[in-house]
Amino acid sequence: xxxxxxxxxxxxxxxxxxxxxxxxxxxxxxxxxxxxxxxxxxxxxxxxxxxxxxxxxxxxxxxxxxxxxxxxxxxxxxxxxxxxxxxxxxxxxxxxxxxxxxxxxxxxxxxxxxxxxxxxxxxxxxxxxxxxxxxxxxxxxxxxxxxxxxxxxxxxxxxxxxxxxxxxxxxxxxxxxxxxxxxxxxxxxxxxxxxxxxxxxxxxxxxxxxxxxxxxxxxxxxxxxxxxxxxxxxxxxxxxxxxxxxxxxxxxxxxxxxxxxxxxxxxxxxxxxxxxxxxxxxxxxxxxx
Ligand SMILES: [Zn+2]
Numbered sequence: 001x002x003x004x005x006x007x008x009x010x011x012x013x014x015x016x017x018x019x020x021x022x023x024x025x026x027x028x029x030x031x032x033x034x035x036x037x038x039x040x041x042x043x044x045x046x047x048x049x050x051x052x053x054x055x056x057x058x059x060x061x062x063x064x065x066x067x068x069x070x071x072x073x074x075x076x077x078x079x080x081x082x083x084x085x086x087x088x089x090x091x092x093x094x095x096x097x098x099x100x101x102x103x104x105x106x107x108x109x110x111x112x113x114x115x116x117x118x119x120x121x122x123x124x125x126x127x128x129x130x131x132x133x134x135x136x137x138x139x140x141x142x143x144x145x146x147x148x149x150x151x152x153x154x155x156x157x158x159x160x161x162x163x164x165x166x167x168x169x170x171x172x173x174x175x176x177x178x179x180x181x182x183x184x185x186x187x188x189x190x191x192x193x194x195x196x197x198x199x200x201x202x203x204x205x206x207x208x209x210x211x212x213x214x215x216x217x218x219x220x221x222x223x224x225x226x227x228x229x230x231x232x233x234x235x236x237x238x239x240x241x242x243x244x245x246x247x248x249x250x251x252x253x254x255x256x257x258x259x260x261x262x263x264x265x266x267x268x269x270x271x272x273x274x275x276x277x278x279x280x281x282x283x284x285x286x287x288x289x
Pocket of ligand 1: 038039085129130131
C-alpha cells in the first residue's frame with residue numbers, strides 16, 4: 001500500500017514537474033519556426049512595419065543601406081534578432097550595391113569587405129546570403145566566410161539561391177552553427193500564395209520539429225505575418241529567433257545517438273539554454289516522449 005502511494009506520489013510529482021515546465025517554457029510546442037525577413041535597409045516605412053511585427057521575427061539587414069543602422073537599432077530595442085544580409089555575386093549580374101562579396105576576389109579583399117559589412121550592421125547574431133547564386137557555389141570563398149564567422153561566433157543561414165551551394169558543406173566542416181532555408185514565403189507576391197507558403201513552413205516545422213522560412217518586407221508578406229498568431233496556435237508551432245534553431249552538425253549526430261534520457265536528467269538537459277544547442281535539447285525531449 002505504502003509502495004502504491006509512493007508510486008502515485010512520484011507519478012504526480014513528475015506530472016507536476018512537466019506541467020510546470022510546459023507552462024513556463026513553451027518549448028513543448030510541437031514545432032519551432034524561425035521567420036527571417038531579408039533585404040531590410042532601403043525602405044524605412046516597410047522596415048519599421050517589420051520591426052513592429054509582434055513576436056520573435058529575425059531581421060536580415062543589408063549593409064551600407066540608407067536606413068540599415070537605424071532599423072537594426074530599432075529592431076534590437078524591440079527584442080528582434082538581427083542578421084547581416086551579405087550581398088554575394090549571382091548568376092544574373094544583378095547589382096549588389098556596396099558591400100558585395102564578389103567571385104574572383106582574393107582572400108584579403110574578400111575578408112576586408114566582409115569585415116566592413118559586419119561592422120556596419122549593429123547587434124548581428126548571424127549572417128545569410130543576399131543573392132549569391134554564383135558565390136555560394138565556390139568552395140574557397142565559402143571557407144573564408146565560415147572561418148571568419150566562426151571566429152566571431154556568428155551563425156550562418158544558407159538562403160539557398162543555388163542548388164549547388166557549398167556554404168553548408170564548408171560550415172559543417174568547421175562545425176559552425178548553420179542551417180538552410182526551408183521555405184521562401186514570397187517568390188510570388190500574392191496574399192494567397194504567401195499564406196500557402198506560410199502553412200507549408202508551419203507543417204514542415206511540425207513534422208520535423210523546426211523549420212526556417214525567409215520572406216521580404218513586401219506589404220503583402222507583412223500583412224500575412226501580422227495575422228500569423230492564430231495559425232501558430234492552430235499548428236501548435238512556436239515562433240523562435242533564427243539563433244534558436246542553430247546546431248553544429250556534430251551535435252545533431254550526437255543527439256541521434258542519445259536514446260531516451262532518464263527523467264531525472266531532464267533538468268540538466270533543459271536548464272542551460274545555449275541557443276546553439278537547442279536542436280539537441282529538442283531532439284532529446286522528442287526521443288523521451
Ligand atoms: Zn536579399
